[in-house]
Amino acid sequence: MTAAVEASRAGRRASSSRPRISLPTKAIGDLLALAVLFATGVITFGSPFGGRPGYVAAASGVLVGAAVAIIGTWRKLPVVAVAVLTVIGYFAFGTAAALPGAGSHGLPTADSLHRLALLSVQSWRDLLTVATPANAFLGPAVAPYLAGLATAVIAVSCALRLRRWVWALAPATAFLIVGILWGTRRAPHAGLLGAVFALAALAWIAWRRHQAVTDLTAEVFGRNRKRSGSSVLSSAAAAAALALAAVGALAATPVLSHGHPRQVLRDRVTPPTDLSAYASPLTGYRYLERDEMKTPLFRVTGLRGSERIQLAVLNSYDGNVYGVAGAAAGFYRIGDKYDSFTPGRGTEQALKLQIMGYDGPWLPGGGDLSALKFTGSGEAAQQNSLYYNPDSGTAVTTATVGKGAAYDVTLTVPQQATAGELRNDVLAPTTMPPETGVPDVIAKLAQSYAGNAGTPYEQLVNIARRLRTTGYYSNGSDGLSRAGHTTERITAMFAGSQIIGDDEQYAVAMALMARQLGTPARVVMGFYPARPASGAPLTVTGAEAHVWVEVDFAKYGWIPFDPTPNHSRVPKVESPTPKPRPKPNVLPPPQAPVHHKDELPQSQSASSGKQKKHKAAAGLTVPWALIGGVAAGAAVVAAPFLLIIGWKSLRRSRRRNRGRLVDRVSNGWSEFVDGARDLGFRTQRNTTRRETAQQIAQRHPTAGSVAVAERVDASVYGSGEPSTQEVEAMWQQIDEALGGMRASVPAWRRLLSHISLRSLAGGRR
Template sequence: MSTGTHAHVDHSRSAFTGGTTRRAAPWQSPTVRRGAVDVAAVAVLLSLGAIGFGPVFGGHHGHLAALGGVLLGITIGVLAAWRKWSRLGTLLVAMVGYLLLGGALALPSTTIAGFVPTIETVQRLTLLSWQGWRDLLTVALPAGQFDGPAVVPFLSALVTATIATSAVLRLVTLRWVLLVGLAAPSVLLLVGILWGSHSAPLATLQGVLFAAVALVWTSWRSQLGDPRAHAIFGRSARHTRVPRLRQAALAGAALLAASAVVVGSLAWLAPHPDRNVLRDHIVPPLDLREHPSPLTLFRHLSATLEEETLFTVQGLPDGARVRLAAMDVYDGDVYSVSESSAAFSHAGETILPGEFSDEQAAIDRVTFSIENYSGVWLPGGGDLRGVDFTSDGAERLEAGLFHNPATGTALTTAGVEEGTTYAVDLARTPVQDAALGKDLPLDLVPDSSFRIPRSPARVDAVGNTLADFVADAVTPLEQLRQIESTFRQDGFFANGTDEGIPSYAGHTITRIAQLLEGKSKQMIGDDEQYAVAFALMARELDLPARVVMGFYPDKGSDAGNVPVAITGDDAHAWVEVRFEDVGWVTFDPTPPEDQTPEVNTPEPNPRNEPQVLPPPDIPEERDPREPPRAESEVDHKDDAGAVATIVKWVLLGVGVLALLLLPFVLIAWLKMRRRKRRRTAPRPADRISGGWSEVVDLATDLGHDVPPQATRVEAAMTLGDRIPTGSGLTMANRVDSHVFGVPEPTDVEVEAVWTAVDSLRGEFHENASMWQRLRARFSLRSLVAGRRARRQEQAARR
């Protein structure tokens, strides 16, 4: 028994290495040498493709990630071919390698000591496996300054290297070896080009070398690695004594000369080739944090450029205003534009009506010519139905055009400047202007269906003075008119241009508190402060209010078809509040510009409040419904938060583990269902035949090739190196006698056969290692082979 076992091991080793003797070295096998050359050729092709990621990352980041992915993929492919892993096993090993080494090669900032992955590393690698492709196209170059886009070269190199290496080592058909072996590196090369940049100094040399290596390897591989049969390396009849090495050198020199001619021709014919990359066709996603709020420029436009012409407008209806932007979020420093009220979307020459648009409204075509204004925010917003740029750079301006239909805000990331001309198709909306005396019912109901984003900051001065501003007004519209009237009557206008009248720019919490509760007891400011204070009071009343910045000329100016010059003095800010049935109602809380404070004489109390002694300070009492928390309660709350965090991570880990184990569970369930179906077949003969199929499937999962056309006796002889030949032949003969016999097998005979099947399975497991048994349990080979056999049987029947 011992001698037979050793002979079996030596025989397997000899068959694997391809040698004819027991002591044959692996390199002496033609199969091993041919596979080594194939892997080397694939490695060179993949490395040439990985070079293309260098320029887009501006240095070694792209090369490190791509070449690391190539090395890891080749290693996995070689191990998979050597150990005969299944496709699923190879995929799982590649996934594990991606998560283990992806942090060191693509996300070093998330690892420990630059190598050991953390939970953050696994999370980001999982997300960046599909988000990184978009990020690499939208980040500013070089991409190496960002942490995350390097996942693209690492992942693409890992996948293509694993597929190419596995294909050239495991596929048998030459056509498929060459097809997959060349296609996978070509995909990596193509990804490097499409996700790259215009700067590619080695692009021509890279392409020529790729084509040369592919040509030489394909020619050699087509001749099964025999240089004498190759046309280039073949010996001529007249020079039979010329050494093979010399002919190889001559062939290489000829190939290099041809490559030099091609490179020189390309450099002469196309010294500056137009490199087409995807980032030319992808518009980066809009990030409003990159663009400051237009309200921060209000003082500059209205005071510094007070007499400068910002732009000219033609076709503006009488009484209409030129909208610049609507701000709906206040963070304590700036009232800014948010994306949460309605997402910004790409706009063009034609814009469909939005949710809050009137499809039957008349359309006015308004043209703009920019002079001293510059910025990304586009004058002429509102209910837009189209924007047509007519100046130089129109394509660039159109590519970056975004519109928010809910707020009527438009911007172009390219920015407008002097010389920019464009026309907008603007839907005409009725002017609901409470400040100009528009008759509106006092019982209007605020439109609660329109959600204004909640502002994270709150000004205490607004809540302290709101009751004085509202007075005895009851309905929301009455309250807003009362607040507006108080600002216009009791406030003073100053924008910092008059000496001796202090009026600071900005609308921070401190500046708004100074406006409402300043030591001078005077409200002094311009549109910026009054509009923000009014909007904050409206929000305090839980009304959907927003601040709008724009332009409108003096009341006496002509509009219509006459070009109107808009200066900095025409810049204004106002407030809009939305009501049901009427839409947005406009309020102008800013006092008249000629209503300025007196500097030399002390100003009386602007609100004419009676002089009464202030009430004594009463210490603030806690809400009796909220007793003070004990220290233990605070600790319990902190502990609960910690426990919740731990539970969240545990659930996340369990979910990831379940997702990883799902394929294995599915495979085990399919095999269990197949075994049950065979053992409970309607006919006893089919149950006995199914028992032998169970043995063949187990052998197939363990890596033994059983010819599908072989009889049971032949299959038993084939598997004789794994199980005792006598047991296999006895089992095969018994199954044949029951299947082809005249009497129908009894249930006792069926159970005896399945008992023998379980005995044979045990013998298989005894001769296999633990890893082989585990791999066989979750192998797909028998499932795929069974499906292929059923298809062949159906085809034969047809």
């Protein structure tokens, strides 16, 4: 009896010493159940990638993660070792699964490994901020690959190694949720996938409970499960449960799938592209229209008439510059095609643009885009950094375009509306960003210029006509018009006896007047050729750069208005004829007495001759000596001041012409601050350019110091090296700002600033 008991105890100890999870039985069933659960998550990643690329990346991650978990269970590796093995698997197979274009025939390279390290963090953001389909970009596919890898490792390890195997459902559910949140609104099979996941999870739980009861029975009664048919029955039950889950899901699909768009993260996330890093293109308009008047900027093919070529749309004013804000600032990274949920109204047009003298990130030829593909030099970098804003129709490449760049663009040209149709139309309910710094004169003149018009369209026509007929055009070459569109510049434009400006000032003035009347208006910079085209190549120069105003109407969309006077309407400059000055009446000198030689003795005559020579010499020597003495004294007194002026001139020349282009930009800001310091401004320590500019603006509000600081920051911290033209335009703006700052102080203070030692001696910066 005692021997029988000991034998029974020995059998139980041997049974308890065996692994609780039998790989041939439980592991296969667990892996099958997890395969069904993860398959639903893999399918959700198809929509943001347009199908196959998303499936491959997500499925590859799941397979690699499952393999790592199985190896860890087989070799009984600790958690740290499994984590290290997971990282190795990520880098070993990540190139082939998620970055096939970055490796060598699918094998990892140094570049692809570096990208995988960065994209482990950045790919989540990239997948949300690029336009779909995301398969046009190199990088977003890392997100589904990494999600599948991480969740599969955790889920399979929990199922095979933990007593509380039910924890394996958490990572499987997380993988499905990630696929939904990082997907798109279009989810026609969402109900099917949800039903499959839920029924598969329930079937797995039921089968696992049955296995637990079987194991408990075997342990209590000492039965050998390998010799019984329970494993076969359990496997059959698992297969039947999974099949039942699939059939039930198919039956429930018509009920659960209604085709409604789901809520996803990309609808809640603001794209990270910050256009404040780029100066508003409107600040460089004067340079294009005047300095680049005869320079070929680009060649366009495909125009059918005198269509406008859009460069950038600006909808926000802050008193210093017209820029982008609100919906117009939301730029999405796109590939060579753009999938729009709301196709444009009008006819499709294909343009070919070849860049010649133009340089910058803003792409000519924007609008309602459906495709944009680079074909010239630097096409890879330009295509990979292409961003588009569907609200404004503006396209930007952070790699910038220059001479040799080329691209094909397909866009929708809106239908033309007649004046009668627009009179019967109403304004669209467009939300515009708030504006600040609007000049007081604009609010006073808005209603006056609009007149007694009965419709919004007639009000806008009246404002544009009033500006064209009462204003005069000047691009500053005659010295009668300053660049810029700050509050001070627009105020000064209407304060003089004549309204003088160019497209920049007139478009901003009209847009601000329209906004005062509650009209959704925006400023658009671009080009429209002076002569019509019929599909043939047409070269566009700086003289064809223009700025206009667009207003959103409910039926016909954004309609352009041109408030700028004709270029032949130049300011009237009166130069009065000087009156003739009468000549003064001068009395003739008295006649000297005449002496004859024979009346004087010879000695007296000779001595008088010598006296005359000495007097003549003395008369010549005294004035010249006096003049020389005064000049020498003046030179001694003026030498220090001339030295100071020469030193400053040499410093300015070195700052403007030496060093890298970006250093010349920074030096320009130093020149501007030194000019303010010479006028008595004291800079503070540890302040940014914008903070310093705001302090200068308090003393000299008409100088436009904030606009200068913003432009310098955009060039210094922007991507890439600024061009020579941008540097020259920036220095020109600095010179104009210095002139405005000096004009705001008395003449004696201006004179003292030229010989001031404050900027040479340094100071608290």
